[in-house]
Amino acid sequence: MIGEPLASEKLEGQLLPKRLALPIFASDALSSVAYGPQELMLILLTGGVSFLAFSPWIAAAVVIVLITVVASYRQLIRAYPSGGGDFEVAHKNLGEKAGLIVAAALLTDYVLTVAVSVASGVDNIISALPMLHEFRVELSIVFVALIAVVNLRGVREASKAFAIPTYVFAASIAVMIITALVRTALGHPPVAESAGYSVAHAEQLTQAGLILLLLRAFASGASALTGVEAIANGVQAFRVPKIRNARTTLLMLGGIAVTLFVGLVVVGLISHVHYAQNPCDLVGWAQCATEPQRSLVAQVAAATFGNNSVLFFVVQAATAIVLLLAANTAFNGFPLLTYVLAKDSYAPKALSTRGDRLVFSNGVVGLALAAIALLVIYQANLSNLIQLYIIGVFVSFTLGQSGMVRHWLRLLRDGRDGAGFRTEDGELMNRGTIIRSLSINAFGAILTASVLIVVTITKFTHGAWVVFIIMPILWLLMLGVNRYYRDVELEVAVDPGDKFGSTGDHAIVLVGKMQKPALKALDYAIAAKHDSIEAVHIVVDAESTERLKQQWKDMNIHVPLTLIDSPYRDYALPLAKYIKKRREFCGSEVVTVYLPQYIVGHWWEQILHNHRARRISRELMLVHGVVIALVPWLLDSSELIYGRRSRPLPGQDRRGEPPRPMPARRAGHSTPAARAAAAAEAIAAANAEVRGKAEAAAADEREHAATAPKR
Helix, strand or coil: CCCCCCCHHHCHHHCECHHHHHHHHHHHHHHHHHHHHHHHHHHHHCCCHHHHHHHHHHHHHHHHHHHHHHHHHHHHHHHCCCCCHHHHHHHHHHCHHHHHHHHHHHHHHHHHHHHHHHHHHHHHHHHHCHHHHHHHHHHHHHHHHHHHHHHHCCHHHHHHHHHHHHHHHHHHHHHHHHHHHHHHHCCCCCCCCCCCCEECCCCCCCHHHHHHHHHHHHHHHHHHHCCCCHHHHCHHHECCCHHHHHHHHHHHHHHHHHHHHHHHHHHHHHCCCCCCCCHHHEECCCCCCCCCCCCHHHHHHHHHHCCCCHHHHHHHHHHHHHHHHHHHHHHHHHHHHHHHHHHCCCCCHHHHCCCCCCCCHHHHHHHHHHHHHHHHHCCCCHHHHHHHCCHHHHHHHHHHHHHHHHHHHHHHHHCCCCCCEECCCCCEECHHHHHHHHHHHHHHHHHHHHHHHHHHHHHHHHCHHHHHHHHHHHHHHHHHHHHHHHHHHHHHCCCCCCCCCCCCEEEEEECCCCCHHHHHHHHHHHHCCCCEEEEEEEECCHHHHHHHHHHHHHCCCCCCEEEEECCCCCCHHHHHHHHHHHHHHHCCCEEEEEEEEEECCCHHHHHHCCCHHHHHHHHHCCCCCEEEEEEEEECHHHHHHHHCCCCCCCCHHHHCCCCCCCCCCCCCCCCHHHHHHHHHHHHHHHHHHHHHHHHHHHHHHHHHHHHCCCC
16 A cells, blocks of 8 residues: 655655645645634634624734734744754753653644544545534544555655645635725625624623633634644655755745634624524524535635535535645654654654654654544544643743744854854854844744633633643653663663673474474584573473373484473473573573474464464563574465565665575475475585686686786
């Protein structure tokens, strides 16, 4: 499903030009405008239809914050293009603890981005196809899994798959807004299907209640800012010049997001869209209990182009797809952030390795599982999920901008502005440029801190308290992981007084029955030429032990056979005790234990074998001075493992060898013995060829030495 492996040298080919980077990093920010205006109007409508008159002013405040955040992140990209984003800025300028707060906030927000985006996308699908309402959770899980698979195929594949839907969404919403405005100018404004509904239970508000309602509406509208930080976290995915391309893409994102957000608020007010948290609060809608409430975009599209028209379905399809694909922003940002955390020893090292397709596949899988769990817990309900949203965003915004303020102040204080400060892309920053960047980030820090306070106050009792439990847990986990890695590094570090040395080399071959795998292990042990060697049999059944002793004698094997009693039918513990007693008697010798192990080709064969060698090896690893040597015995079915792939064999790519086809089985080699003889013959021929080449090279060297002038 995820395609053939990619070589490491193809990593540069996976980097993104601006036209592909915009949809892959901006789909979250652009799609936020599909539910940002809707959530803004939903909150205002709780006070009554008349409160929708505040929408333009709240939308203007959201736009000011959005422009400020875009300008602030353009400065962050210039100063910290390595991909750490707010985490790197806070960690380097505000300290470890602040950096981990940002990391916990971003990790939480990325999971919520996937859950909210997919739930919103499914909402829009249900708006067009109401019969799917009962399968909301199942659809959400399927879409998360599909997006994860696309991302596992690689960055370029994901960007190509997501580019067209993102551009179609932006274009279709723009056409819808322009059409609605033109119709309004011509005297035929669109009218939404909910325009005639009033609110049944409008809240009676005091002056303090009014202010709180407006702040809550602003907090919900501010969800349109989510995803802006993704480009700053993914600068390393851009083609060179990375900084310039990332800053340009961020500017394009900001311009498109502001235009679409303002346009949707305006046409929503023109068409009198009424969207309530509880559909049955809308007076006049008889089917509120049986039919799902259409989203703001769906109502505007139906009013502008006609209900169930072709353009209506185009807008709905594009909106649903881009909302689903908005989760892709998190699927790019989350693995990159976990990579940075793992590199700095704040997350498991497995998150820092690239998979077959040159993506951080462990991060992709982890994000998908966390998002699916959240969707199941909240039953893919957008109104409930969105209450948890944007807390983490503004925590990272605020600490990131505060860290940038300290960064610019340090540059000015260190006097580097005298000669100028040059970025990684070669851009020269003089004192005036640094002061301008400082001013932008300082204003951004103040503004985002204010919004964070508003968002926390207005959303805390509506479910956001869960975020304030999850974030400290993540913070403690990351700190604990870092301390663990630090302790391990100290434990395994080489000290000047460290000495290693052994006074012997003993081999033990574990023998259960007189079979080929046991004899092969014995042959390997003899070939290794240890100082001493013995075969060990754990006595569990007296009858089989007597049979083995007789077979050992009949085959005239000169390696001594040692019998160890096991009254409790355990294999590892008696052997471990035997090795410990031997080391006490013989000193610090190295004991190599040879364990035969079957290699099978079918999954069901794994169930039929007892995997005793694997269990014994785990126990023996805890015994000092023991080396485990697993001796594989390939059953005939193991050929399936190599026959089912057309890929190069492991190691061929690293050695620069071309893929070798599997040798065809000769007609006369149908039995295992015949195949073994043929293989031995082929190996002997290959060795003879190697020896011939070596002898020829040695002869050439001797001839050259004889004819070369002496100095």
